[in-house]
Amino acid sequence: MTKSEELFEKAKTLMPGGVNSPVRAFQPYPFFTERAKGSRLFDVDGKEYIDYCLAYGPLILGHTYPKIIDAVAAQLENGSLFGTPTEQEVELAELICNVVPSAEMVRLVSTGGEATMSAIRAARGYTGEKKILKFEGCYHGAHDYVLVKAGSGATTFGMPTSLGIPEETARNTIVVPFNYAEKFEKAVKENKDDLAAVIVEPVIGNIGLVLPKTGFLETLRELTENYGIVLIFDEVITGFRLALGGAQEYYGVTPDLTTLGKVLGGGFPIAAFAGKEEIMKMIAPAGKVYQAGTYSGNPVSVVAALATLKFLRDSGKDFYAKMEKNCEAIITPLKKTVRDCNLKVQVNNLASMFQLFFTETPVCDYATVKTSDTNKFMKYHKKLLEKGVFIPPSQFETCFLSAAHSNDDLNTTAACVISALQK
Numbered sequence: 001m002t003k004s005e006e007l008f009e010k011a012k013t014l015m016p017g018g019v020n021s022p023v024r025a026f027q028p029y030p031f032f033t034e035r036a037k038g039s040r041l042f043d044v045d046g047k048e049y050i051d052y053c054l055a056y057g058p059l060i061l062g063h064t065y066p067k068i069i070d071a072v073a074a075q076l077e078n079g080s081l082f083g084t085p086t087e088q089e090v091e092l093a094e095l096i097c098n099v100v101p102s103a104e105m106v107r108l109v110s111t112g113g114e115a116t117m118s119a120i121r122a123a124r125g126y127t128g129e130k131k132i133l134k135f136e137g138c139y140h141g142a143h144d145y146v147l148v149k150a151g152s153g154a155t156t157f158g159m160p161t162s163l164g165i166p167e168e169t170a171r172n173t174i175v176v177p178f179n180y181a182e183k184f185e186k187a188v189k190e191n192k193d194d195l196a197a198v199i200v201e202p203v204i205g206n207i208g209l210v211l212p213k214t215g216f217l218e219t220l221r222e223l224t225e226n227y228g229i230v231l232i233f234d235e236v237i238t239g240f241r242l243a244l245g246g247a248q249e250y251y252g253v254t255p256d257l258t259t260l261g262k263v264l265g266g267g268f269p270i271a272a273f274a275g276k277e278e279i280m281k282m283i284a285p286a287g288k289v290y291q292a293g294t295y296s297g298n299p300v301s302v303v304a305a306l307a308t309l310k311f312l313r314d315s316g317k318d319f320y321a322k323m324e325k326n327c328e329a330i331i332t333p334l335k336k337t338v339r340d341c342n343l344k345v346q347v348n349n350l351a352s353m354f355q356l357f358f359t360e361t362p363v364c365d366y367a368t369v370k371t372s373d374t375n376k377f378m379k380y381h382k383k384l385l386e387k388g389v390f391i392p393p394s395q396f397e398t399c400f401l402s403a404a405h406s407n408d409d410l411n412t413t414a415a416c417v418i419s420a421l422q423k
């Protein structure tokens with residue numbers, strides 16, 4: 001028995017499913033990590049993995065990036081939590097407002113789920129309406145209003161709509177398929193008098209990777225604007241990853257509110273929601289929408305976020321161009337193999353994200369993602385793991401690259417992916 005196996009057996013008696021977040025558990029047992037550096041994870045049994053999960057997206061500069069670790073170490077000497085405002089929070093808020101197109105004001109929170117929950121409340125407070133509209137397969141965190149037809153672990157474990165959510169709550173969440181402008185328009189027209197917000201992952205990263213069709217995001221913007229509905233882009237994954245200004249910069253569509261997380265903290269727990277001043281001014285204590293958190297804007301996460309964002313800002317567009325090129329080093333040979341061997345596999349990729357699907361149907365929404373053979377995916381995952389490559393253990397997640405992945409890492413990975421696919 002490996003040490004990971006032993007730990008998993010014990011963990012299952014102490015924590016539900018042996019883990020603290022569902023997707024971390026996979027069969028027969030997950031490896032337990034001891035430490036990480038750059039592009040690598042090292043487990044408790046002495047095995048090493050090239051990491052394309054990157055903690056589900058945050059670590060765009062790789063594990064233990066020196067500038068982030070140094071900033072955090074220096075902050076720890078000065079204190080880890082004050083419960084008072086700090087100068088660094090102001091600097092971070094200003095930086096976010098400078099680089100994210102929709103951000104005129106920002107509130108820092110601790111997790112992406114908290115950010116979406118608060119943004120939805122702000123939209124309700126602002127409009128005085130109660131319904132929200134979300135898209136099938138988008139995941140916005142583990143809270144009641146958005147855990148309806150949700151992706152990520154909720155889909156992986158066959159519970160896209162969770163038990164424990166009151167029917168009267170779910171009734172206020174309208175769900176529409178992603179990428180169907182006409183269906184969206186119909187739902188908006190039917191509910192226009194009650195809709196507070198439309199929330200969307202502009203690029204879905206929680207059912208594998210699903211890209212918006214040309215014009216789809218523009219339609220969301222146009223209709224929400226026409227009907228006075230708050231448009232929320234959930235950029236917890238795409239923020240600072242697709243471009244410095246996220247998907248809204250990449251696609252040139254500006255929402256009213258934006259939620260941010262993951263890359264923002266460079267591996268430390270911090271998230272944010274930001275947007276139009278007239279909506280953000282509704283938030284307490286400036287306004288009457290209550291929102292609060294003991295750890296909000298905690299100084300350790302704030303300096304990690306500052307180190308991350310300053311690095312990304314100072315690196316400019318070259319950084320994102322290089323990340324995209326690095327992703328191509330895996331994707332180009334992979335697509336060639338799929339073509340040459342006539343494999344029933346779809347490959348979706350964008351910037352430094354990619355995922356493949358075991359289906360002959362092009363993947364553009366929840367329904368087409370669900371045509372994928374998840375057993376084959378888990379076999380593929382296992383083969384890669386044996387070869388020392390770690391991808392997220394679910395068809396309904398996305399692979400991420402970091403700046404720490406070397407050319408050697410990328411070439412090794414391409415060869416492993418091709419060999420795993422052929423097997």
Ligand SMILES: Cc1ncc(COP(=O)(O)O)c(C=O)c1O
Pocket residue numbers: 056110111112113114116139140141142152201205206234235236237261262271
């Ligand atoms: C798009 C999106 N929104 C919100 C969340 C929730 O973030 P957190 O897990 O930090 O609560 C996630 C998490 O994966 C996400 O991918």
